[in-house]
Amino acid sequence: MKLNSLIIDDDASFRVLLRKMVEKHDSLTIGGMAENGEQAMEMLNSKNIDLVFLDVQMPDMSGFDVLDAVKNIDPTQVIITSGSSAHGIKAFDYGITDYLVKPFTQERFEEAINRVLRNAERNQYTTTLINQILGKVLLYIHTRDFQDFRPIPSRESKLGYLYPMLTSNLDFRREEKALDILDMAEQEGFLTSTYIDSFYTCNNCYNSYLLFRETCPSCQSADVESEEQIHHFPCAYVGPISDFQSSSNPNALECPKCERILKHIGVDYDKPSIVFTCNRCDHIFQDPVVKAKCNVCSSDMNVESLLKKNLKSYQLTSLGRDAALGKVIIDLNEFDDMVDVIDKEYFQRLLSKEIERKKEATFDSTIASFQLENISEIYEQIGNQNSKKLVREIFELVNSEINRSDEVVFQSMVTIWLLVTEKGVSEATPVIKRIEQRIKDLVDDNYSNFSLSISKNIKPVVTTKTASEQLQELNATLRDIS
């Protein structure tokens, strides 16, 4: 993938310099150069541009004026270039990720480009590529005149099945998305489906090669043995079958209590149950925990919490046929990648802004972090998809508890950052404690036999340190559990 880049700068020497850097870069091509705002707007409106290097100070208008005028530009595609860092905060308001202060090093440039690239890749998978792939699939079904688009069993594919044309267009890491794409296509009315079968996949990596075995409920070891119990009716002796096996007569079963030879199951004895023994911890039990170990990522899951997937065959609808022929535009919804919930950088930017604001006016602000210490136990059990749902639920809960000017973001799946603006530590603490309790209640209510432990850290926002320093300090006192 190459990004078509537009350089907007009134300084000709800088344009040349930047052009060289772009041309040297493997992932970039030059899509155009503009020396003032007007040219820039024209190019942005006419060309297909993936990346914009935008100068702030230009003779006719500022870079921000350009952004105001061109509505359909994605801020993540924009890198601000400027002689001073003064406009950084304003850039954040536009949601612009990166800000290059002239002159900048090659490393700084690379860093900025890589960020844009990652972003673009993500967007491509979630929308453009998916829509393209589905278009191909619909066309494939239509041209081959398949009445029934069926999955083919395949040892090599991640799910154990592949859909022709569809699976091969996804890299192995994302093969499971085939089912999601087909589901969405069905929701959009392009396809109808017929149930074929169900299967289970790893909660973590969606692989369907799972190894099932019985494990000890006490120590989780798979080194367990089971023995049938024999109940000898005449003397009421009950014990494992090995009690009845003697060395003198290896084929016969002899009662250890009354020394009679067992004759006929159901007549003089039966086998009422099975008892397991753990070779590791000597635990005795009858209800082994059946666990599934993923052959690829080694996650070990309780079978009750495995993800169940339905395998279906699909039939093209008339709308689907139109879509295949390009008469209808294919536009599937995005996948939930939690970009709005888990965003470290966003919080850091936010905090920088708060620090700048604080320099100009006198007020107190507070930052806090919650670490959900043992929540990964739940994540392991409920799997990736449900973990995301849970994180989103917690996120929405916290959001409903705070003021509109406050902000909450997940730093990772286990750590939450909170910014309480215009409140000092003592004022913010009750709010933070209430939120802590609400999170705990939410999790504990939903998962019986589980008690969430949360550690938290509360600090005032200071102007003497940078945002990243303060965030580091905020996290420093938390236990390292990742």
Place this chain on the structure above:
Amino acid sequence: MVEFLEFWNQQGVSGFIRIFWFYFLFEFPRYILLDYVFLLIFKLNSFFNKESYEDAREKLWADHPLITIIIPGKDEGANYYRLVRSLEEQTYQNFQLIIVDDGSDDESAIIGRKMQKEGLIDLFLRNDERGGKASAANLGLRYAKGKFAVHLDADSSFYRDAIEEVLIPFYQEENVGAVGGTLEVRNSSDSLATNFQSVEYLLNFTVGRMVASSLRILRVISGAFGVFRTDVLKEIGGWDVGPGMDGDITLKIRKIGYKVEYTPKAVCLTNVPETFRKLTKQRIRWSRSLVRFRFRKHRDFLFPSSQFRLIDFLAVVDNVFYNFVLNFLWWIYLFDILIHYTPQILYVFVAGSILYTVSKFIEFGVVPILSSNKSDKVRLLAYIPGMTFYTGFYIRFVRTYAYIKELFFHDSYKDEWNPEKTSKAAREVEDRINTIFSNR
């Protein structure tokens, strides 16, 4: 009234004894005289052995053995939580708790598994196929790790020191194989039937077993609360097919030369049948097992053999004589009275009631002396007059019926208490014992 007094005046003391010969010959010596003699011996004994008792307690705590509590049962899930709570309150806590679910049809298995997960039960075992209480107890025994095995019923509950107290006799004397605790009625005030049973249990356990234990003729350790040495239990292969498995296992332990003790200090509360109908069913089951185990399975006790010991012989004779022989003799006595005193039958009946009531009061007098919880026993005094009818008539009728049915029809082998398959197998075994004896 005048005629009544005149009649008895005429009879005099000798006539009175003649008419109530059954009482003076059998019941007075056994239930009044013997009780008080042995109460005296028991009290003196425990007075002089106070040190040995305290020593034994210290030895128990010094040894502090792991014990296994085995609770077999069917459809008892509803009782598990209450039971576990009762056990959590015990002064002696070094125990492994095994609950065996004998093919319950209700939610017992779900409750049990859940409690095992929560760590409230150490081991919950379930037989999907019902096998009878003995087989369930044996399954628990198979996985018992403790030095002693406590056998409890799921619907019992215990005084806080019950487990500790019931273990002490093992440290008081050598060679004790099993110890039985005291059973008292928990639902005492529920109905007339339960009140009568309360009195009966108190007389039977606090007094009867104390006497039997002093005499060394204790013949049954109640399944609701008994402790066994695990190695001894394993030696005899655990329990045999019931009903009557409690008495049976006690006999077997005696047979291989161990002592069987009783302690009035360890108290267990149990629910008894609330209606006479249910009570009758229960007593028929109990009575049948006497015939089955004395006369069929363990008849060797009645005959001199290599294992013969006088004390075992006496234990069985006491049991057979007082519960079985006298039960039939009483009908002859009834006949005697009916024939010889036909016109005065009412006088005899009234006087008899008075005699038996007084006798029961005297007999019951021992209870508060021995019992730890005296105040609530007083309430039961009101039911003593009624006991004449309860034990004098009701229990006798039930027993007679059960004995005859069992002797001639082998009823116990059809008992629903056991699955048919085990009853059938057990009968074949006992038939073979019969054949061996008749061939001698």
